[in-house]
Amino acid sequence: MWEIYALAILMIVGSIVAVQTRYLLSAVISLAVVGLALCVAFLYLQAPDCAITQIVVEVIALVILIRATGIEKDLSEIKGRREIFALVSVIIFIVVFAAFAFRALSLLPEFGSPVMKVAKEYIEKGLEQTGSANLVTSVLLDFRAYDTLGEATVLFTSILGAIVVLREIGRKHR
Amino acid sequence: MSPLKQKEKGMTNIVKIVAKFVSPPIVLFGIYMVLHGHLTPGGGFPGGVIVASAFILLILAFGREMASQKLKLSTASTLESIGALIFLSLALIGIAAGGWFFFNFLPKGEPLRILSAGFIPLANIGIGLKVSGGIFAVFVTLIMFRITTGKGGR
Numbered sequence: 001m002w003e004i005y006a007l008a009i010l011m012i013v014g015s016i017v018a019v020q021t022r023y024l025l026s027a028v029i030s031l032a033v034v035g036l037a038l039c040v041a042f043l044y045l046q047a048p049d050c051a052i053t054q055i056v057v058e059v060i061a062l063v064i065l066i067r068a069t070g071i072e073k074d075l076s077e078i079k080g081r082r083e084i085f086a087l088v089s090v091i092i093f094i095v096v097f098a099a100f101a102f103r104a105l106s107l108l109p110e111f112g113s114p115v116m117k118v119a120k121e122y123i124e125k126g127l128e129q130t131g132s133a134n135l136v137t138s139v140l141l142d143f144r145a146y147d148t149l150g151e152a153t154v155l156f157t158s159i160l161g162a163i164v165v166l167r168e169i170g171r172k173h174r
Numbered sequence: 175m176s177p178l179k180q181k182e183k184g185m186t187n188i189v190k191i192v193a194k195f196v197s198p199p200i201v202l203f204g205i206y207m208v209l210h211g212h213l214t215p216g217g218g219f220p221g222g223v224i225v226a227s228a229f230i231l232l233i234l235a236f237g238r239e240m241a242s243q244k245l246k247l248s249t250a251s252t253l254e255s256i257g258a259l260i261f262l263s264l265a266l267i268g269i270a271a272g273g274w275f276f277f278n279f280l281p282k283g284e285p286l287r288i289l290s291a292g293f294i295p296l297a298n299i300g301i302g303l304k305v306s307g308g309i310f311a312v313f314v315t316l317i318m319f320r321i322t323t324g325k326g327g328r
Contacts (some may be wrong), residue, residue, distance in 0.1 A: 133315075141294045152304060155308055
């Protein structure tokens with residue numbers, strides 16, 4: 001159990017470094033550390049499907065982000081009184097969020113104890129109803145195929161938008 | 175020689191030769207992952223991204239000009255559209271076969287065989303085509319934008 005907490009602390013530290021560092025490249029690298037720790041956490045929680053997707057998408061996103069950023073310094077820095085105001089407001093927000101989250105999380109069932117009846121149904125009857133040995137695929141492509149269609153449409157639309165916005169034809173050449 | 179010119183010509187010989195040997199097994203592994211999505215962890219989405227990553231590796235090693243001869247941007251977007259159409263038409267065939275949207279119209283078959291689970295392998299193939307084409311097209315578009323504007327290249 002402590003491994004999960006260690007990975008979570010590593011992820012939080014990585015996120016803080018990614019926000020606070022002055023170099024864009026180190027921000028990208030520490031973001032990759034967060035993704036890698038998330039992948040290991042998925043493996044520890046016995047979700048290899050999520051782990052594979054996480055590591056693969058993480059690597060591609062890392063390559064794209066490294067190509068997108070130079071090695072220049074991040075010049076958009078907040079200093080002086082605005083920095084103090086931002087710090088105070090962030091601390092107030094974290095305290096309020098933690099107070100409400102503590103009350104909400106204490107009502108949740110214990111870690112790892114299944115309470116969802118629908119998921120239980122999937123686990124018991126997934127193989128005989130779909131014939132798929134991988135239960136995750138049987139949920140993704142049979143029980144919840146409509147969600148997958150929506151996800152595929154979102155990906156299609158976003159890629160279409162990227163290609164249309166960044167296309168060469170119609171751009172003004174100076 | 176400025177770093178930008180070096181990037182256009184690709185990386186050093188070591189990287190080029192290693193990429194040449196490594197990229198076919200990566201494509202094969204991605205195809206394996208797509209085809210065995212209903213048996214082992216993986217599936218259409220990770221498999222498609224792995225196939226796209228092999229072509230991205232070629233682009234990074236050889237530069238854009240060499241790699242775009244292997245797989246053009248228009249081919250990639252055509253693959254993406256074909257994959258999306260495969261997935262959607264599988265859903266619609268379910269209605270035509272007398273069931274509902276996403277009705278599993280093919281026979282279930284014996285579990286743990288590659289020809290089992292009805293239309294799930296076909297849907298995986300469609301999603302794999304779609305994702306690999308899409309991710310590759312986005313990467314090529316981003317790189318072309320960076321080079322043609324001339325800004326940001328250092």
